[in-house]
Amino acid sequence: MDVSPRVLRYFMAVAEELHFGRAAMRLYISQPSLSHQIRKLEETLETPLFVRSSRRVQLTAAGRTLAHEAPIALAALEQALQLTRRAGSGIATTIRLGYTPVTSFGTLTVLLDALQEDHPDFTIDPREFYSAEIPERLCAGDLDIGLALSPQPLDGVNGEILREEPVSALLSTRHRLAAAPTIPVKDLRDETLQLFPRRLAPAYYDGIVAACHEAGFSPEICAFEDPRVNAMLARLSSRREVGLAPTSFAEHAAKASTGIVRRDVVDPSIVAELSVLWPANDPSPAIASVLATARRCAEHNGWLRSPIT
């Protein structure tokens, strides 16, 4: 019922040599073993594959068919094992990289470039998610590695800070605070702030609230449930609200939409922490490689130098 690849190789040897003795020699087994295996194969397939006279060995029609098909099947099998071995050893594998919109500009793009350089054999499969989904999907095995903004810690997921950057303000060009080149935190006292919901990035959220308290006020916060970039920008330009976001993202957002400008937030500047996350239970060498590249990337770009306060 079942034919092992070994037997197919035996068959191919006989089909090529048309001689049991020589084929057996080539396979480093005895001639009786080979005869036996071929006979068993013929019984399994319910058809003779060779016509044997003691003087000549010939392929039957069925034998010719198998001689044509067997190498194809063997190649498919070899490829399956080879690809698996590669994935296991971390060569030429596919990495499912989860990211959030806020990490996509300035961080994701730089990381992708670095990966392309370090591991041109990797296939990177970037997928966008809401922040909270990334740890969950890493845990469920739907992702191999993730980028997120200070996410909720989760069992089974490792994480480390990849980038620290100041928070910037995004606001309409017609906003009164847009006039100054920088915005001190205390100026935010009477503003409504646009932020992600706290559960998505607690540390980030708390850092901003803490900075406001330090400046002597409790901020009024409008958390938008649907953290899509366009929705955020649309609300900023039409309302008199102030958006807060990590600088790399804010720069891109300001560039992308007319009527919106970015301003540094100072006194004090607030640090956003962007983390790289990976599953704790699958020590894949490919993931380790990506991590190494991410760290190199962070060092090379000074992502971890504490920003000037």
Next chain:
Amino acid sequence: MDVSPRVLRYFMAVAEELHFGRAAMRLYISQPSLSHQIRKLEETLETPLFVRSSRRVQLTAAGRTLAHEAPIALAALEQALQLTRRAGSGIATTIRLGYTPVTSFGTLTVLLDALQEDHPDFTIDPREFYSAEIPERLCAGDLDIGLALSPQPLDGVNGEILREEPVSALLSTRHRLAAAPTIPVKDLRDETLQLFPRRLAPAYYDGIVAACHEAGFSPEICAFEDPRVNAMLARLSSRREVGLAPTSFAEHAAKASTGIVRRDVVDPSIVAELSVLWPANDPSPAIASVLATARRCAEHNGWLRSPIT
């Protein structure tokens, strides 16, 4: 070093169930056996395929790769075995049919039509050869079945007469014998006859010579070594020779070239025997099927009714 398809099926069961116990049940083996086989597979591939906690079983990156590739490899293997089984059982196989130019019109075409009707799943691969090559190639396994005109018998090749038909004369319209509707053998006394070399079809050649002797003369024979149809016809129209060929072939030749006509040879008419040949040592059911169709074809078309003398 070698992974049997059975182990791949074991792996697929675990990859689908993500549960060793249930997978083992599905495979009708015990759970320890399954665990053992999977562990051996992991050792062979030098990479873990699953992350096992006693509470949860997950695929690693390598495991996901294999889960994707294994069904492909298994399908390729299954296809190889399936095609071989079919070739062995005579279903949907390819038949290499050797024929000679003289059999190609009137006999080959009719047989191909009949095969198409009886076995639409067969692929027929017709190949043209000189007569002498056909038994040789059958013997060598390069052909599955052959059509030839009274060929030299050969060890390892079976044959039976498929068609008996009178020999016709082919001659230029300007030839003096072209005037009469039939040509008695005795009128050939002073002609040069075009024939194939004797070794290609001894019985056919001898039959013609015998008929001439019976009519009281020894024929003058010009055997053309290169028995290509066009060469034969070209010589007929330009010279005052008489070609002799089986009627079905002669009819086609006369129709195909202006300036050449066919005339029945009578008193007596000479019978040409067209045989079907097959290897004696490979009792392939596909060959048997083709033979059966050929016989049906012969009966249906009256190919074996002895022609009127």
Next chain:
DNA sequence: CCGGGCGATAGGATTCGTCTATGGATGTCA
């Protein structure tokens, strides 16, 4: 704290693959 679920381990029985030795058939050469 304890019971149930689940994968890993241990040890013995069976099947499978390979070996050496030998038989039998078929060409070859003196």
Next chain:
DNA sequence: TGACATCCATAGACGAATCCTATCGCCCGG
């Protein structure tokens, strides 16, 4: 024509691989 060589098939023994049952250890939930 008869002795010999070649080559595939068969027989029986040995070793490895596979499968089984029984049991352990771990972890979660009650």
